[in-house]
Amino acid sequence: MKAQLTRPELDALPSYLPSPIPLDSSGAPQAPDAARLALNELPFGPLPGVVEAVVAAAGDTNRYPDMAAVALRNALAHHHGVTSDRIVTGFGSVYLLELLLKAVCEPGQEFVFPWRSYEAYPVAAVGGHVRPVQVPCTDDFRQDLDAMSAAITADTRVVLICNPNNPTSTAVTRAELTKFIDSVPESVLVVLDEAYGDFVTDPDVPDGLVEYGHRRNVVVLRTMSKAWGLAGVRLGWLAAAPEVATAMRKLLAPFATSTFAEAAALAALEQEKEARRRVDFVTAERARMYPVLKALVPRTPVSHANFFWLPMAEPAAFAAHCKAGGVLIRDFPEAARVTVGTAAENDRFLEVAATAGTLLSAGTD
Ligand SMILES: Cc1ncc(COP(=O)(O)O)c(C=O)c1O
Structure with a gap:
């Protein structure tokens, strides 16, 4: 048997986190126009200055x-x-x-x-x-x-x-x-x-x-x-x-x-006022999206952050459905997570989610 060269604890960790943004073999994004709602980033460009x-x-x-x-x-x-x-x-x-x-x-x-x-x-x-x-x-x-x-x-x-x-x-x-x-x-x-x-x-x-x-x-x-x-x-x-x-x-x-x-x-x-304005936009969008998402995915908790947690039976299939509709989100074993983006990105996500049908049905947990 070969001697183990690295710490055994590392064997239990995932060896890489797949990029939620699909990349080609050169590392360039494959879907540059997709709404990037997978990593809880702010959707706006950098603050002025x-x-x-x-x-x-x-x-x-x-x-x-x-x-x-x-x-x-x-x-x-x-x-x-x-x-x-x-x-x-x-x-x-x-x-x-x-x-x-x-x-x-x-x-x-x-x-x-x-x-x-x-x-x-x-x-x-x-x-x-x-x-x-x-x-x-x-x-x-x-x-x-x-x-x-x-x-x-x-x-x-x-x-x-x-x-x-x-x-x-x-x-x-x-x-x-x-x-x-x-x-x-x-x-x-x-x-x-x-x-x-x-x-x-x-x-x-x-x-x-x-x-x-x-x-x-x-x-x-x-x-x-x-x-x-x-x-x-x-x-x-x-x-x-x-x-x-x-x-x-x-x-x-x-x-x-x-x-x-x-x-x-x-x-x-230096741009605290503008940063606050952007955050206020996100929280207003969050308030707009919540009732729609709650109707689609009843176990959605109230969000205090810039993303929603959507517990459902088939998160991976739902993420694939969203990707096909031009929206990148994250899937976990028991739920999908979507970041609040620009108003247009959020609309696109809500439209795509509304056509997901039984993919959104509740999980058993
Ligand atoms: C709860 C939590 N803490 C920390 C971080 C990481 O922040 P940073 O980009 O500063 O490493 C994240 C990033 O997603 C996060 O979700």
Whole structure:
């Protein structure tokens, strides 16, 4: 028998995530006109000033960027009313989650997170050499905070709440989250992944940074990939207690915030009003689409994010039907997920969905 050269845990992970955008063998999109509603991106182009800032930064590509990303950390700190010693930036918030696990966990300790939730969490657990503990969501696709609290053991170092949750679109309320965070031992870090927090309109759903960010064992994970329209430049950040942020910065990959990411993010932050206007458009479209989708797929939960979770018996067949109709969405074993796009893209999706017939019938779970 051949000796195993890599860690056995990797065998259980998918070896690649197929691109939801069909590509030809050269990597070019096969359906460039399709509505791209698969990855929860914003459908608009970059915010005003971002392209110019990136072009201007291109003149410096022979130089390394600022290792500590001081200008961006200061801007984020100013923008969010926290001190910059609490902020860590890097190429995407998932990278920062894995880094956090490495900074706080001894190998084999536990990382508790909800499931179904973001697919990158189990991968971060393997990368961080921790034991993943997945706590099933309730039948109505919500994170089960009592079960998550009960899952914490003496070996748990990090517990994560995704609010709103990707891919199920549900959110945890202030009352639930406060009770949960109060129940977590002070030695366990609570990570609030708020990648979709900008799309929350329900006043009962808290802003974790504002309401819990001052607590020593709370870490708030944010990204500029969604509401800020910067998915392509890769810029995530987190706010944590200064001692946690300092420990993480020691482990950061060198120059983890690129010249382009810093320039683009600084320019985007200047455009808060326009960013808010775009997010308001998305949430208005979400409100328009919900009753139509609820009539087609009755178990669709109320969405607090920029996508819908559509539980059905045949998600893969439904995704293929949508693709044939010029709309790219994501399918999971038990549901399809569709991003809110432009008004025209949403109309196209609703039209295609309306012709899906029995593909939309309820699953058995
Ligand atoms: C819940 C959640 N967290 C984090 C991310 C990743 O953000 P980033 O692009 O900063 O890695 C995503 C992206 O889809 C997400 O759904």
